[in-house]
Amino acid sequence: MARMLPEPTPETRHFWEGCRDGELRLQRCTDCKHTYFPPRAFCPKCASREVEIYKASGKAILYSYVINHRPRPDMGTEPYAIAVVQLDEGPRMMTNIVGCPQTPEALVLDMPVQVHFAKQTDEISLPLFEPAKG
Amino acid sequence: MKPKSIAVVGAAETTRLGKIPDVSVIGLHADAALNAMKDAGLKPSDIDGVATAGISPVELAHYLGITPTYADGTSVGGCSFMLHVRHAAAAINEGLCKTVLITHGESGRSRVGAGGFGRAPSSLMGQFEMPYGVTSPPTMFTIPVLRYMKTYGVSEADLANVAVIQREWAAKNPRASFKDPITVDDVLNSPMIAWPFRMLMCCLVTDGGGALILTSAERAKDFPQKPVYILGTGESVETPMVSQMEDFTSSKAFRVSGKKAFEESGIKHADVDHLMIYDAFAHLPLYGLEDLGFVKPGEAKDFINERNTAIGGKLPLNTNGGGLSYMHSGMYGMYALQESVRQMRGTAAAQIEGAKISVAHGVGGMFAASGTVIFTNES
Numbered sequence: 001m002a003r004m005l006p007e008p009t010p011e012t013r014h015f016w017e018g019c020r021d022g023e024l025r026l027q028r029c030t031d032c033k034h035t036y037f038p039p040r041a042f043c044p045k046c047a048s049r050e051v052e053i054y055k056a057s058g059k060a061i062l063y064s065y066v067i068n069h070r071p072r073p074d075m076g077t078e079p080y081a082i083a084v085v086q087l088d089e090g091p092r093m094m095t096n097i098v099g100c101p102q103t104p105e106a107l108v109l110d111m112p113v114q115v116h117f118a119k120q121t122d123e124i125s126l127p128l129f130e131p132a133k134g
Numbered sequence: 135m136k137p138k139s140i141a142v143v144g145a146a147e148t149t150r151l152g153k154i155p156d157v158s159v160i161g162l163h164a165d166a167a168l169n170a171m172k173d174a175g176l177k178p179s180d181i182d183g184v185a186t187a188g189i190s191p192v193e194l195a196h197y198l199g200i201t202p203t204y205a206d207g208t209s210v211g212g213c214s215f216m217l218h219v220r221h222a223a224a225a226i227n228e229g230l231c232k233t234v235l236i237t238h239g240e241s242g243r244s245r246v247g248a249g250g251f252g253r254a255p256s257s258l259m260g261q262f263e264m265p266y267g268v269t270s271p272p273t274m275f276t277i278p279v280l281r282y283m284k285t286y287g288v289s290e291a292d293l294a295n296v297a298v299i300q301r302e303w304a305a306k307n308p309r310a311s312f313k314d315p316i317t318v319d320d321v322l323n324s325p326m327i328a329w330p331f332r333m334l335m336c337c338l339v340t341d342g343g344g345a346l347i348l349t350s351a352e353r354a355k356d357f358p359q360k361p362v363y364i365l366g367t368g369e370s371v372e373t374p375m376v377s378q379m380e381d382f383t384s385s386k387a388f389r390v391s392g393k394k395a396f397e398e399s400g401i402k403h404a405d406v407d408h409l410m411i412y413d414a415f416a417h418l419p420l421y422g423l424e425d426l427g428f429v430k431p432g433e434a435k436d437f438i439n440e441r442n443t444a445i446g447g448k449l450p451l452n453t454n455g456g457g458l459s460y461m462h463s464g465m466y467g468m469y470a471l472q473e474s475v476r477q478m479r480g481t482a483a484a485q486i487e488g489a490k491i492s493v494a495h496g497v498g499g500m501f502a503a504s505g506t507v508i509f510t511n512e513s
Binding site: 070 | 377
């Protein structure tokens with residue numbers, strides 16, 4: 001079964017194009033400098049429409065998660081973590097943690113993680129995270 | 135609103151709760167509505183305001199033969215009915231209508247005439263949460279909890295004890311789905327759903343419904359039941375995506391809604407005799423006790439472990455057994471309101487002697503929305 005994938009809208013296309021091209025793109029208000037997520041055409045803090053897109057570091061910490069023991073059919077048959085990471089730039093986003101066992105012992109809150117783009121189709125790569133190297 | 139200007143004059147649940155494979159969603163709405171109208175001594179032609187969630191108020195009005203001058207279709211999840219109460223109070227005071235019927239019905243378990251659960255892949259949730267394998271509430275509502283547990287040193291046993299104490303209340307309630315006593319070990323050994331959540335930390339999935347009828351306090355005196363007055367109300371919404379909650383250890387919608395209701399009512403926390411906090415999962419009462427201001431952040435687990443919310447405690451909480459043991463059709467807020475009304479009427483299965491003030495606090499979505507209603511039986 002094919003994995004459930006996002007359908008970009010005009011307001012979010014830059015984000016998904018970035019993931020496809022190997023860049024995690026965030027938006028920042030050029031008036032108040034606030035960085036935010038998910039994407040939209042204005043700053044949710046000050047309502048300014050003067051916003052810019054920039055490449056984020058891809059670095060984050062593991063903020064919270066659950067380990068789903070009743071896998072969704074498109075996600076395989078093994079338990080998997082559904083996580084929220086806090087990006088170094090401030091915003092939090094939902095993701096999966098890959099490259100380590102899906103156990104409480106391996107998934108420790110506040111551990112450093114880094115983005116890993118997982119290609120799904122020619123258009124969509126998902127921004128997953130893995131334990132930071134080095 | 136002006137405290138005590140509006141009263142509940144009709145309140146009832148569906149004739150049956152639990153597994154009702156022979157009644158559809160709209161049939162459950164109607165069954166609850168007919169029971170509430172009988173309770174209030176009213177006919178559909180006496181109702182001039184309707185409010186509901188899950189189905190449209192148009193469907194409800196037409197099905198029951200009501201011609202309203204006020205219709206509210208606010209649908210923000212399981213606390214929608216708290217918001218309906220609040221809006222109805224304002225509408226009656228403003229003269230938009232005189233008598234409002236609020237209904238809930240859901241075929242959560244049997245799925246008779248029920249819609250699906252899904253999000254468009256182009257919605258924000260469809261783009262930024264669904265791809266990561268979230269399924270239903272057990273994998274979404276629970277996501278902030280590890281952060282809460284780390285921040286305040288809350289253990290899995292603390293979460294389990296919430297379910298244990300609520301089962302003690304359920305044991306006193308003949309209509310509760312689960313009545314047999316459980317221990318912390320039973321909860322911690324129940325099947326894993328989404329770590330750290332075990333099955334007995336998650337709510338039931340059942341069929342049922344409920345309805346309320348509100349009118350002005352002045353008119354309420356002429357109705358057959360003892361009026362239950364509304365002292366204060368609050369509501370708020372935060373985010374459709376749990377991953378975007380401002381603070382994983384506290385719900386902004388809870389804080390805003392609770393504060394508004396307490397301010398409006400003019401009461402202090404110590405005045406509250408009975409409390410309902412929508413418990414879709416075991417962490418909700420912890421967040422609720424703290425965000426409503428009954429205890430300070432991080433203190434809820436000890437407050438519960440010291441049995442303050444248990445039978446004989448100073449703040450009886452979720453006395454029907456809650457979503458964890460009584461019933462949970464999907465939008466449980468209506469049942470929290472029903473138990474508050476029963477406590478104020480003096481007709482609850484686990485009646486709190488002499489209770490004069492009851493707070494019913496609801497959540498919608500995954501910490502997405504909130505509504506609070508404070509009741510009293512003193513005019």
